[in-house]
Amino acid sequence: MGEVIVITSGKGGVGKTTTTANLGVGLVLAKKKVVLIDADIGLRNLDVVMGLENRIVYDLVDVVEGHCRVKQALIRDKRFENLFLLPAAQTRDKNAVSPEQMKKLSLELKEEYDFILVDCPAGIEQGFRNAIAGADRALIVTTPEVSAVRDADRIIGLLEAAEIKTFHLIINRLRPEMVKRGDMLDIDDILEILAIDLIGVIPDDEKIIISTNRGEQVAANANDSPAGKAYTNIVRRLLGETVPIMDFYQNQSFFSRLKKFIGLGG
Amino acid sequence: MNLRALLAALTGRQPSKEVAKERLRLVLVHDRASVAPEFLDKIKEEMIAVISKYMEIDESNTVINMHHAEGTAVLEANLAVKKIKRSVNT
Ligand SMILES: Nc1ncnc2c1ncn2[C@@H]1O[C@H](COP(=O)(O)OP(=O)(O)O)[C@@H](O)[C@H]1O
Ligand SMILES: [Mg+2]
Numbered sequence: 001m002g003e004v005i006v007i008t009s010g011k012g013g014v015g016k017t018t019t020t021a022n023l024g025v026g027l028v029l030a031k032k033k034v035v036l037i038d039a040d041i042g043l044r045n046l047d048v049v050m051g052l053e054n055r056i057v058y059d060l061v062d063v064v065e066g067h068c069r070v071k072q073a074l075i076r077d078k079r080f081e082n083l084f085l086l087p088a089a090q091t092r093d094k095n096a097v098s099p100e101q102m103k104k105l106s107l108e109l110k111e112e113y114d115f116i117l118v119d120c121p122a123g124i125e126q127g128f129r130n131a132i133a134g135a136d137r138a139l140i141v142t143t144p145e146v147s148a149v150r151d152a153d154r155i156i157g158l159l160e161a162a163e164i165k166t167f168h169l170i171i172n173r174l175r176p177e178m179v180k181r182g183d184m185l186d187i188d189d190i191l192e193i194l195a196i197d198l199i200g201v202i203p204d205d206e207k208i209i210i211s212t213n214r215g216e217q218v219a220a221n222a223n224d225s226p227a228g229k230a231y232t233n234i235v236r237r238l239l240g241e242t243v244p245i246m247d248f249y250q251n252q253s254f255f256s257r258l259k260k261f262i263g264l265g266g
Numbered sequence: 267m268n269l270r271a272l273l274a275a276l277t278g279r280q281p282s283k284e285v286a287k288e289r290l291r292l293v294l295v296h297d298r299a300s301v302a303p304e305f306l307d308k309i310k311e312e313m314i315a316v317i318s319k320y321m322e323i324d325e326s327n328t329v330i331n332m333h334h335a336e337g338t339a340v341l342e343a344n345l346a347v348k349k350i351k352r353s354v355n356t
Binding site: 145146149150153154157179181182183184185186189193 | 281282283284286287289290291293294297298301302
């Protein structure tokens with residue numbers, strides 16, 4: 001029996017879709033069978049991030065309305081044969097799906113796949129309720145910014161109310177050099193404020209944008225980028241391994257070490 | 267003290283992350299209280315229960331709320347006392 005994990009945040013643009021795609025790739029590389037569901041109905045996104053936009057025939061709404069079987073709507077990834085995408089409908093609205101339908105679909109997919117990752121829309125309305133309906137576990141994505149952390153707090157409250165018992169935080173787009181000079185909330189600051197367990201920290205990394213441009217994920221080549229490595233670490237933690245959080249404040253250039261030595265660094 | 271901290275002390279400007287943290291702490295106190303009004307109702311109920319051991323409270327004239335004042339979140343309770351008991355029940 002598989003596990004359904006919803007990737008959520010409250011605030012838009014913090015990295016839910018990027019995270020869903022990368023964790024999907026990472027889990028497949030760890031020999032799991034994975035389905036990614038784009039639950040952002042009306043604002044389809046995960047298909048382009050995955051580079052699968054030209055292969056869509058059916059979508060999530062077609063499935064829940066019974067226009068096709070689930071299998072017909074699943075698009076197989078170009079590189080990984082155990083990775084599938086169930087795209088969102090682009091021309092319908094969030095009310096086209098109900099939480100009950102999502103639950104039913106989740107149960108069906110769990111029979112056959114190890115992980116079902118649900119990319120949640122921003123906001124706390126119907127789209128959010130649909131996305132969390134069948135979830136066994138939630139990953140909350142935030143960035144080190146006041147508004148994103150605030151929204152994460154709200155989401156945590158709603159997940160607790162919905163009785164989703166397992167949830168963890170992902171801090172995305174950390175910029176160590178800004179933290180060092182006191183201009184960005186640090187990991188500990190955020191954890192102290194939200195009082196929730198951390199499952200990973202992804203640095204701000206231009207490789208994410210470069211690979212997304214090509215419809216590829218940094219997690220496919222974990223050793224080529226800090227973000228790819230960080231996503232792979234999250235995958236290992238999801239699979240039960242104990243992996244320490246990367247030390248973002250090491251590997252500094254000679255120059256920043258020199259600055260620190262003469263008292264200019266933070 | 268390094269140069270940056272010294273500069274900050276001289277200009278009286280905190281590092282922006284300290285400002286962010288403080289603002290977050292405050293806004294979350296407020297958010298959490300207003301998102302769950304039942305939470306304040308529950309505090310009110312339990313507070314009345316405790317205080318009623320010592321004095322008689324007019325429940326209909328009791329207000330409890332949360333607000334900001336000078337950079338801190340304040341929980342304010344106004345309880346109308348009807349009568350104070352002569353001896354304390356223990
Ligand atoms: N760690 C990161 N480093 C650099 N860019 C990132 C990172 N995470 C996300 N992005 C970029 O931020 C934008 C928003 O990310 P996205 O995953 O679409 O957010 P959401 O799904 O939460 O709205 C995208 O352009 C994405 O490429
Ligand atoms: Mg998205």
